[in-house]
Amino acid sequence: MKVLLVWRPALLLAVSATVFLTSCKKTEEVSVAPSNVSSTTAATGAVTDTEVNDWILQNMQTYYFWNDKIPANPNKSLSPDQFFTSLLNTYNATSNADGDRFSWIQASAETLKASLSGQSKTTGMQYKLYYRDNTKTTVIASVLYVLPDSPAARAGIKRGDVISKVNGQTLTGTNYSELLSGSGSDTYTYGFATVAANGSVTDTDQTKQVTAIVFQEDPVFLDTTYTVNGKTIGYVVYNQFIPGVYKSDGTTDKTYDLKLDNIFGKFRQKGVNELVLDLRYNRGGYVSSAVNLASSIGKNIDASKVFYSQKWNPTAAAAYAAKYGANWNIQNFVTKSTNIGANLSRVFVLTTNSTASASELIINGLRPFMTVTTIGTTTVGKNVGSITISDNTGRIKWGIQPITFKSANAQGFTEYGSGFTPSVEVKEPTIAMKPFGDLSEPMLSEAVFQITGVRAARRAASVEIDRPFIGSSLDEKAGGGNMYVNDTPLGRIH
Structure with a gap:
């Protein structure tokens, strides 16, 4: 889809589908079709809105985090996008601050899956x-x-x-x-x-x-190293948590996860002892890629240490526990030869109000193991995640991305719904921005100063004046850009 600039709530794009769940290690289709929709035989005739809405309701009742808030008698005469919205536990800053800001629906499940993969x-x-x-x-x-x-x-x-x-x-x-x-x-x-x-x-x-x-977006935008005042600093600009290239069969390879592995392998060889992770425009993505990245950074971590845990609604939680056992909702780090944590005591993360979801998961998940210093402005505050649901028969074309879980780190901290306030506030210029990696770029410059105690380069004169802000094309990325997709084995019910 082209970059559209029709400003609208981040929840809603307009879609609907049957159950397709992603997971950290692979993706899998799940048979949880509405009782009046056959998931095994080809139906004839056009799919009606009522049929689609039945399918949406069945899946929302099963997987939606706030399934206890779904109306008892929703209006099935609505169009699928309107019907989906009518089921949501709508966010309100005053009366329902813990409500849903992030679930969405899209008219093409295939477009939804592709966009989530960049x-x-x-x-x-x-x-x-x-x-x-x-x-x-x-x-x-x-x-x-x-x-x-x-x-x-x-x-x-x-x-x-x-x-x-x-x-x-x-x-x-x-x-x-x-x-x-x-x-x-x-x-x-x-x-x-x-x-x-x-x-x-x-x-x-x-x-x-x-x-x-x-x-196809390559999310690993830039990597480099700097030697300043005796410190060897690794710098990575990472724009979306996606494992690899999206393929025509709906799967992705591991191209970008492996690219990050190679970068951290080089950092390890070069003796990098300070790290700046630039997530300023990273609205999130797949949990598997977050686990992969965190496992190359964390200090004193291995596959026995908890990266984060998930809390689902009681219906889904009971089914998962029965199938996968008591620790079904725990995601540990993975052991990686590229881990540079032994050389680090801290990590610096560059953030803006476009930093969300899996990016915030990195911040929260690493904090029990090392100091995480955020530089920039306050993040979005997406402490919840979603699954991708589509019809595995292909009859229903819609795809839905409902919020299905809330995350917590190894210390149980989960309440960052208002975002992470920066340790050091630095506002990015509205215009005349410096290239990524330029040591006079304000956010990177501040990170290097915090690391070394010296300014690596003189800041350029400001050309800032007050300009009323309208919006960002980032808001038109998948789901309003706020992605945190459960692609781990926790998302499988048959």
């Missing part, structure tokens, strides 16, 4: 949108990052660029969504602007044309 139709860039000034008339897009080898990268677009026009039209508060979503076209001609030392924005004549394609 594959989507995209230009390959992500950005934040701001009004140019307090008049709230014209809009600019500040490019956060560009995926290597993507159409945007090949066109020469880079982090820190400022887009002010699309297809010759100036972005405004009334047209930016339509222009940036393409209005049915996958080709965009972007016009750019420059930013003066006083923060003022000026349009230029520069344009670049980009066509969106179906693209």
Whole structure:
């Protein structure tokens, strides 16, 4: 799917499906079809909304974390997306702060699975949108990052660029969504602007044309090492927890997990004794990849130590306990030859309000074993996870991603629903951002300072002025970008 900028709640995309569960070690289809939907024989005729809604309700009653909050007599005459929403324990900051902010439904289960594995139709860039000034008339897009080898990268677009026009039209508060979503076209001609030392924005004549394609994201964006004041610092920019490349049969390989293993193997060989993990735009992903990463970082950990545990609803918990035994909800670390924990006493994690879910699981899961210092701004606060549910017969095309569990670390700490407040607050610039890995980039610079006591590079002069924030294209990644997908063996009931 292309990057859309129709701003909406992070819960809802619009989908529905039967039961497909992912798990840390492999994925598996599960037969929990509604009683009036055959899971073994091919049905004839079009699937009705009522049939889909029966299927949604059956699975939500079984797996949904707040299944005791589902209405007794939901309205099955609604469209599937509306029906799914009607079942949710809706979040309210005042009256229901522990409610559901993250479950979603999507009209294509196959698109859902692909997007969770980093594959989507995209230009390959992500950005934040701001009004140019307090008049709230014209809009600019500040490019956060560009995926290597993507159409945007090949066109020469880079982090820190400022887009002010699309297809010759100036972005405004009334047209930016339509222009940036393409209005049915996958080709965009972007016009750019420059930013003066006083923060003022000026349009230029520069344009670049980009066509969106179906693209597989490599989440391991950058890795490098620095030697500063006697410290050997490893630095990794990691944008999504996905094991590997999404394949046509709906599975993924281990390409990206293995890439991380190789990086930490190099860190180990180089004697890295400080680590900066850049998760500023990482909205989450698969538990298996979180376990893999944490197991290369944790100090004094092995396969006997608890990384995190899961709490499910009583219905699902009883079924899992009967099938898998008393420790069914415990996920331990794994033993890895690439672990650098013996050389570390702490880890620094760069965070923003786009850091969520499996990224927060890393922070919470490592804290019982080492000091985790967060630098940046407060994280999202997603201490819950989900499973992917789809119809293994293929008759129902919808896919759902309901919240099914809450996580806790080895010390039992689970209450981070308001996010992790940074140990050191550093706000990322709205525009004119430095490249990843540049030692004058504010968040990395602060991490190096905290490690070494010296500024590795002088900060550039600020060009910041107050710009009203609109939203981010990151919000249009799968599930509003807040992913924490249970792909462990805990998600299997037959």
